[in-house]
Amino acid sequence: MTGCEGEALEVVQSQAAREFAQLWRLGQEIKVESTPRGWDGHVLSVTGPGFAHGDLRLRLVGDYQPSNAALAVAAAHLLDDVPEDAIREGLASTRWPGRLQVIAEGPRVVLDGGHNPAAMVKAGAALRRLIGSEKLVAVFAMLSERDPVQLLGALRTLSPDAVVFTEPASAHGHAISAETLASVYGPGANVARPARTALDQARGLAGASGNVLVCGSLYLVGEVLSLTDLRVST
Template identity: 45%
Template sequence: MIEAAARERQIPLLRLGNEIQVAAIDKEWAGIQATVTTPADTYRDLRVPLLGLHQAENAALAVAAVDGLRSRGWDISDGALRDGLARTRWPGRLEVIDRHPIVLVDGAHNPAGLERSLAAVRTLARGRPLVIVFGAMKDKDLQSMLAQLRALDVPVTFSAIGWHRAAAPAHLAEVFGDGAETADSASGAISWARERAGANGIVLVCGSLYLVGEAIAVSRASKRAAVASRR
């Protein structure tokens, strides 16, 4: 459909894997290093601090977009392009919000997004305990996402979310099967997960941007309380 519309309107169409090529190295906690080739140029050793090898594809599309702007007269230097990628932040996408243990939040809320996030976390968690906090809206593809969590074979707790469309933790646990825990708040779920993970472990909070928002709020409140207690 998109290709047909582009042809009809005589608009150039650049496709990842065709006109746009990317090769990347996963630097794990340091992000990725990518080489991107577009019809205009090849950009080597681009640094992106986002976690997960899949972010190389997003970086490649951003580079191609810059090429498109340049072709229309925008003055964007290679230095600005590299600096922009190196400074990229994406709150709620494999974002570290706490340490000891590391707490990651990721807003992937569909099977494809969750698959990529879990692949990245498996790499990051090699040799370390991993615990999942999951919550989702009840209109999502819960069966597929919960099947991915089962395949990880790690401790999982299902969290309530303060939103009317949220799936009940008890329902998620029932669909998931034996072995899951439930919590009536993000705070309770994260507290349980941190204890299970231990200081050297990793906690991943995922499944919903609403849950991610609550997890970030819990983390900020905890940090404010810690600062206040030291005064």
């Protein structure tokens, strides 16, 4: 079973053929239709060999999540004869901390731990579709093992109104300095430490009706998620 596309799918198909293995492919044997419900997630229908489910509720935000959910439903059917109620309850109760997760309002604070360019671009595009032209300020940090030019290029695709660069204390010296990131990024860059101060500055820049995206590093996302005094949304 796979959601691969392009060359990756060709490799999977070739290997499956060599092993005489059955292959379920997203978009072919497995199909999903999704109706977006904004910050409330999606309503899905998922079909595949021997199964069909409609009106499935998925609370995860992001237009890539229905595909993930469809693969999970298909995997459940491959592993066992799963009751309809279990499929529905499983999807409806699924939470993914740190993946387009809203933790506060006024301004809205969103956490996303995608820390490679492709993940950041996908999450950013999904976020922009949700917020439209609303103001967006990013709080950003990244580890020294990654390429700042590539990751900051992905950040620019979100068209943030401002970025506050910081360094997560939990990275224990493995983060690229906030000043270095700000220098590479250019206009619109700000620097603040620690992460709490960076978040407070970003919230001020965004204003009560704006949005703050905390991104670039799971260390940073984890630190912000641990701040218990934020007004958590339900």
